[in-house]
Amino acid sequence: MEQRISLITLGVADVARARAFYESLGWQGQEVEETVFFQAGGLALVLWGRDKLARDCGLDDAGTAAGFGGIALAHNLRSPAEVDELIATAERAGATVTRPPATTFYGGYAGVFTDPDGHAWEIAHNPGFRLADDGSLVLPDFSNL
């Protein structure tokens, strides 16, 4: 198995609401059959009905949209000021800020919001993780730190 991920699909209660949230952050998606696809670097972020996604995975969906789903996404930025700006933009777009931006234990600066379906996004400036010009994250060789 190559070390790559092709799509991340977020199960959502209301595709139109979820699409409007991400578009208010500046993303542009394409909708096909009640599914929204966003090109995000070398993969796609997808919004799809949570019930359909669970069924498609062969899984029972006992949970609700509330609470922690066990996965967090992160979007890294180049400065603390960009973190403050994006967290504020997300809050205006209807996100819930679950951890206000602050310095972190790893020497960076980050905050966390959840989208309208409770999916967690850490918005971070981490000086130890390089961002390439195209925004790709490049892990350091930790053995050299």
Next chain:
Amino acid sequence: MEQRISLITLGVADVARARAFYESLGWQGQEVEETVFFQAGGLALVLWGRDKLARDCGLDDAGTAAGFGGIALAHNLRSPAEVDELIATAERAGATVTRPPATTFYGGYAGVFTDPDGHAWEIAHNPGFRLADDGSLVLPDFSNL
């Protein structure tokens, strides 16, 4: 907000068990302070204790590792035979196959497994989604289909 994702962190009950699972699929990671980082194309997949991740996100973790967390990851391949092979490899590594490989409603061929913590992975061949030489997924312009 640029259309990109920097990290995907999977909350896990046992970091060593989760690391062993992904390494048995062929991935190679670096562990730092009970956190495992895998470079995956232009982002990183991270394994971290589920309790720590929830707390770090400012979220209550009422759920357990069982059930559907609301997100599915996908790994796309270049042929149906590769899908069968990877699903079999994952099952040997301890995954639970929740949807055996079969043709899909979108004209491809895919199956789904969950990792030891219940995180869902669709393993798919989707002829409509091009894979670049480096494995990056490139969405089509759906308006041209």
